Amino acid sequence: MTTLLEGKDILRTDTLTDEELDVILSTAARFEAQLEDEGRLDNMAGQVMAAMFFEPSTRTRLSFESAMHRLGGDVITIADPKTSSAAKGESMADAVKVVQGYADVIVMRHPRKGSAAEAAAAVSIPVINGGDGAGQHPTQALLDTYTIKKEKGTLDGLTVALAGDLKNGRTVHSLVYLLARFDVRLIFVSPAQLKMPGHITEDLVDQGVDVTETDDLAAAMRESDVVYMTRIQKERFDDPEEYERLKGSYVLDMPMVEQAKDGITIMHPLPRVNEIKEEVDAYAGAAYFRQAHNGVPVRMALLALVTGRE
Numbered sequence: 571m572t573t574l575l576e577g578k579d580i581l582r583t584d585t586l587t588d589e590e591l592d593v594i595l596s597t598a599a600r601f602e603a604q605l606e607d608e609g610r611l612d613n614m615a616g617q618v619m620a621a622m623f624f625e626p627s628t629r630t631r632l633s634f635e636s637a638m639h640r641l642g643g644d645v646i647t648i649a650d651p652k653t654s655s656a657a658k659g660e661s662m663a664d665a666v667k668v669v670q671g672y673a674d675v676i677v678m679r680h681p682r683k684g685s686a687a688e689a690a691a692a693v694s695i696p697v698i699n700g701g702d703g704a705g706q707h708p709t710q711a712l713l714d715t716y717t718i719k720k721e722k723g724t725l726d727g728l729t730v731a732l733a734g735d736l737k738n739g740r741t742v743h744s745l746v747y748l749l750a751r752f753d754v755r756l757i758f759v760s761p762a763q764l765k766m767p768g769h770i771t772e773d774l775v776d777q778g779v780d781v782t783e784t785d786d787l788a789a790a791m792r793e794s795d796v797v798y799m800t801r802i803q804k805e806r807f808d809d810p811e812e813y814e815r816l817k818g819s820y821v822l823d824m825p826m827v828e829q830a831k832d833g834i835t836i837m838h839p840l841p842r843v844n845e846i847k848e849e850v851d852a853y854a855g856a857a858y859f860r861q862a863h864n865g866v867p868v869r870m871a872l873l874a875l876v877t878g879r880e
């Protein structure tokens with residue numbers, strides 16, 4: 571038992587300690603094994619999770635809901651802001667202040683960067699960031715880290731290529747801060763317009779991480795143990811023509827996998843649009859659906875840890 575994360579918010583990955591990361595990953599592994607044996611747990615019986623989603627989601631919301639159900643807890647949900655008082659002009663801060671009277675933990679997704687931190691400042695129950703605009707997506711990054719560990723056995727010694735829209739992709743903004751805790755080499759693959767924000771790359775270099783930037787995906791895949799593809803984030807573009815120009819930047823197909831480093835693991839936070847051809851799904855190292863399934867034990871761990879029910 572640990573109270574390390576009890577009462578805490580999960581807003582970003584750069585402020586998580588190594589010890590907290592360890593506890594999240596090991597609790598997720600324990601829950602995954604327990605689920606296999608017992609089917610369902612009761613750690614969160616009598617607790618309520620509020621899912622407040624002001625932006626589209628499939629995996630994050632449903633895997634959080636599934637996680638809560640599998641822990642024996644209950645769920646209340648705003649899945650479509652058009653059906654909530656947000657449509658009447660209610661502020662997000664007012665909405666979460668109300669919801670804290672209905673729930674023990676809030677999971678929130680919102681199109682504005684920094685919104686999860688604002689929500690957390692407004693309430694006393696734990697807030698978990700399910701994606702704040704082009705900011706961060708810490709729970710995705712935790713399940714990504716969990717997946718790499720499961721697929722590869724370790725993170726140390728790996729070369730990981732992150733490819734696509736590194737500018738707007740919030741999952742990679744969170745993931746790199748977790749990978750930086752390990753002995754990894756990172757290759758950032760993007761068109762010049764969609765590079766990783768400079769402040770993040772600088773943070774990593776300051777931490778001593780070996781980071782290379784390129785626009786050549788095939789070359790990066792020849793050196794990488796893992797390639798993490800991302801979607802070009804259409805909803806973050808002001809200029810639709812710019813999106814049209816960039817949307818086909820990278821399309822991973824079987825010939826590219828055949829040319830890549832032996833045994834390369836292919837990941838994607840999903841949804842994919844055209845970044846990975848369906849022909850790749852049958853490749854043994856295509857881990858993206860397994861990755862999505864790992865969302866359940868990792869989110870179970872987060873819910874139980876922040877509410878002191880692990």
Ligand code: ASP
Nearest residue numbers: 701707741801839840841
């Ligand atoms: N599902 C992920 C997110 O919400 C990735 C994506 O949408 O491209 O950030």
